[in-house]
Amino acid sequence: MTAAQAGDRESYQRLLCEIEAALGPYLRRLLGARELHEDCLQECLLAIHNARHTYDASRPFKPWAYTLARYKAIDTIRRSSTRRRYEPDGTCDPAEKASVAPVEPSLDTTRALDGLDPKYREAVLLTKLEGYTVEEAAAKIGITRAAMRSRVHRGLRHLRAQLAQHLR
Amino acid sequence: MNRLTPAEQIQELVDDLTPVTPIARVGRVTAQWVVGSSAFVVIAMLALGPLREGCLGELIAHPRFLTETLLMALVPIFASVTALECAVPGGTKARFFAGATLALVAGWCAAVTYSYLVEPSLPLSMAGKREYCFYETLVLSLVPIGLALAAIRRRFALDRLRAAVFAGLAGAAIPAVIMQIACMVTPSHVLTHHAFPVLLLALATAGLAGAVLPRR
Numbered sequence: 001m002t003a004a005q006a007g008d009r010e011s012y013q014r015l016l017c018e019i020e021a022a023l024g025p026y027l028r029r030l031l032g033a034r035e036l037h038e039d040c041l042q043e044c045l046l047a048i049h050n051a052r053h054t055y056d057a058s059r060p061f062k063p064w065a066y067t068l069a070r071y072k073a074i075d076t077i078r079r080s081s082t083r084r085r086y087e088p089d090g091t092c093d094p095a096e097k098a099s100v101a102p103v104e105p106s107l108d109t110t111r112a113l114d115g116l117d118p119k120y121r122e123a124v125l126l127t128k129l130e131g132y133t134v135e136e137a138a139a140k141i142g143i144t145r146a147a148m149r150s151r152v153h154r155g156l157r158h159l160r161a162q163l164a165q166h167l168r
Numbered sequence: 169m170n171r172l173t174p175a176e177q178i179q180e181l182v183d184d185l186t187p188v189t190p191i192a193r194v195g196r197v198t199a200q201w202v203v204g205s206s207a208f209v210v211i212a213m214l215a216l217g218p219l220r221e222g223c224l225g226e227l228i229a230h231p232r233f234l235t236e237t238l239l240m241a242l243v244p245i246f247a248s249v250t251a252l253e254c255a256v257p258g259g260t261k262a263r264f265f266a267g268a269t270l271a272l273v274a275g276w277c278a279a280v281t282y283s284y285l286v287e288p289s290l291p292l293s294m295a296g297k298r299e300y301c302f303y304e305t306l307v308l309s310l311v312p313i314g315l316a317l318a319a320i321r322r323r324f325a326l327d328r329l330r331a332a333v334f335a336g337l338a339g340a341a342i343p344a345v346i347m348q349i350a351c352m353v354t355p356s357h358v359l360t361h362h363a364f365p366v367l368l369l370a371l372a373t374a375g376l377a378g379a380v381l382p383r384r
Contacts, residue, residue, distance in 0.1 A: 007187035016178045024174075042177055047384070049181045053188035054324040056256065063258025071257070071326050071384070146176065153172050 120155030205312035220296025247338035254331035255323035284355035313339030336373025
């Protein structure tokens with residue numbers, strides 16, 4: 001991590017791979033559901049990336065990383081129980097979700113979408129609001145599936161940050 | 169759910185990597201904060217009015233008064249370390265320093281209460297009374313508290329409430345200690361006009377935790 005703080009990408013890549021290998025089973029034990037633990041792992045890696053300047057090299061790295069992971073796991077559990085409370089008809093079945101008609105965005109979401117980079121906005125609109133799958137959306141605009149997934153992911157991240165700021 | 173594979177995300181993060189300046193260690197930040205905040209409070213207090221005449225001699229001549237003052241003087245150090253340690257994920261020292269801080273505060277309160285109920289540590293006197301010592305303690309605490317919160321913001325505070333409480337306690341204790349020396353020494357006055365603002369500010373800073381310290 002000290003090397004990563006200095007900008008050493010090779011060391012950072014090695015570190016992140018080791019973190020992913022260590023935290024994956026840990027989060028799986030904490031969270032159980034496959035989708036939950038994969039989401040949480042993503043958030044953990046992102047949190048570690050954003051907080052890397054706060055790591056003190058004179059202290060052990062493992063407790064620092066695991067504490068962040070535990071904190072994110074608790075957040076994930078809280079969010080998933082809130083989401084289940086507001087599920088229409090109490091269903092969490094993804095197959096049922098897929099058959100639901102495209103969603104109309106609220107005024108807040110529309111404003112937040114307008115604030116996004118155009119390519120992220122397009123990706124989020126196609127996949128989340130118009131109901132295209134990642135493959136269909138990627139084919140529609142002529143980019144690869146991986147590129148589309150990356151755009152959706154980044155778009156949702158920016159959207160969450162904007163909406164969280166607005167709600168504060 | 170659209171989600172990157174771990175390998176994709178790792179590549180993205182590695183591509184996004186830029187050098188960062190690591191934060192300074194807790195010990196160093198605490199030392200800088202204690203020295204800087206104390207200097208500010210002393211200078212401000214001297215600008216607002218003189219210290220009580222003969223106060224420094226009394227510290228040497230009256231061991232109980234010295235003990236009371238020392239107990240309170242250690243509170244900003246231990247409380248500021250606690251606040252910063254609360255902002256270290258996986259840190260193991262916060263609990264120890266929190267316990268030590270509370271023990272010091274309890275010891276000081278017990279000493280002043282003893283002075284009030286049984287025998288004062290100094291002969292009772294209104295000499296050196298500062299007209300607005302309560303408000304001075306409140307106002308002069310704001311800069312040290314602000315600086316402490318700024319130092320915590322730079323870190324990764326998962327327990328924002330505890331970090332804020334101890335930041336408030338640390339920042340308010342500095343003018344309270346100096347008032348102990350600078351102002352009149354009636355124990356009841358010390359409790360109501362010097363100690364009470366410390367409690368108020370610790371609670372007020374806790375109330376601000378959600379607004380001032382970012383949710384991580």
